[in-house]
Amino acid sequence: MGSESFHQIIRGQRRGPVAATARAGLRLLSWPYGLAVRLRNRLFDRGWKHTFRAAVPVISVGNLTLGGTGKTPCVEYVAGLLRERGVRPVILSRGYGAEHNRNDEAMVLEENLPDVPHLQGADRVQLAMTAVEELDADVLILDDGFQHRRLTRDLDIVLIDATALLAGEAMFPRGVLREPIAGLSRADVLVLTRCDQTSTADEQAAWLKQRFPTKPVAKAVHRPMELVGPDGVTESLEVLKATPVAGFCGIGNPEAFRGLLTQLGAPPVAFRTFADHHAYTREDVADLTRWATDLPPNAVIVTTQKDWVKLRVADLGGRKLWALRIGFQLIEGEEAFAEMLNRFTTEGTENTEEGTEERSETQP
Known part of the structure; x- marks a missing residue:
């Protein structure tokens, strides 16, 4: 079961008897897992570990x-x-x-x-x-x-x-x-x-x-700061408002990244997700390149810094590739x-x- 399928099932986004059976099975598996976690914590709490x-x-x-x-x-x-x-x-x-x-x-x-x-x-x-x-x-x-x-x-x-x-x-x-x-x-x-x-x-x-x-209880936001490109070149976020934007990522919460792009006034015209901590291969790069060639010629592609540091390519299919640098900011x-x-x-x-x-x- 892939990461995306797993999340769709546990969040109830997939319907039908197969998804319902999968959820029931996952609940059964969660009981021994929960018991083991509680036991481990109790051992630490009481100083036995x-x-x-x-x-x-x-x-x-x-x-x-x-x-x-x-x-x-x-x-x-x-x-x-x-x-x-x-x-x-x-x-x-x-x-x-x-x-x-x-x-x-x-x-x-x-x-x-x-x-x-x-x-x-x-x-x-x-x-x-x-x-x-x-x-x-x-x-x-x-x-x-x-x-x-x-x-x-x-x-x-x-x-x-x-x-x-x-x-x-x-x-x-x-x-x-x-x-x-x-x-x-x-x-x-x-x-x-x-x-x-x-x-x-x-x-x-x-x-x-x-x-x-x-x-x-404090409150924080993840504030987009700038776009980072090859060799440390940076660009203003305003670039995203002037051209079609596509995005992809392999992080724990891909919808949060999509949401950030939308907040910046650049709702993605195309969006792809990979598993968290995905290790990109040559085949992945070739696949992303094919995906990119179907985008408008003036499109820019944006990914997260976590994904970009593993790729470090200047473009995909002739479309520029940028990383969105995020800063942590407390608001309360x-x-x-x-x-x-x-x-x-x-x-x-x-x-x-x-x-x-x-x-x-x-x-x-």
Whole structure:
């Protein structure tokens, strides 16, 4: 089952007896998955599974669902803000879909934050020790780290996509929840993303505040900044309003990308999607080239930075190819968010415990 078909089934977009049977089967599979997740969390909560504390503070940026909340722009925002304040952050990530030890997210961060190291690997505890001992890190940023509980964190930022209602969502594989919604009680701050792409952002914020009254809830948008082309050439977004635009992407929430193009006054005349973290092959490029030749001669093609860094071609079928660079911007709760990060810019970066040690820890 492909990624697009899976989402159509779980969202009820596919009808008929086959789709209904598939949904019933996925719900049955979600029960043992949910049980395993709850058991794992309980073991950590009660201190029965070991955790590790790094020699420097750890900030986690994660989510509750499978992809699509816009973590990479938020990680870039947090790392850039700390760097501006004289702190040396190092980003740690699992590296899903990595090729040659770097995945698309790492390549985007390297493009936009060339002075911030990014380590990828399955053992993030080992990465943390490497970052401290070899890269002199002051703060570690754990990318997609909410479910990675082996490494103790000092700040848990959890992103929630405002365009997809969280209430009533089911556990994977019947739905997109990685763990029960109650897991948000571990978070320090909840951030609703893409609030400009839906009319339900206020409704979601109210629901979160009612369900988790002690958690601050911030709102954010993913603001289009510029178009990026080969060799770092940039172009104004106004270009998109003067010519037909086509788009394609391989991300967790492709409809969010389509929505951004529409918001920019450039509703795509054609749009293609690939699986999240898709590794483009020569055959894919040839297929996209054939697709592009059917577009108007003056059309431009736009993709995401995550897709573009894996392609790096100047055009497809004679039509220019641009990447849309996205910036993370808080529109509500910015002051409280900044105060949390301020803890890691001065005396907050000092830790009384030296080295990285294994310990058994009970989470609050």
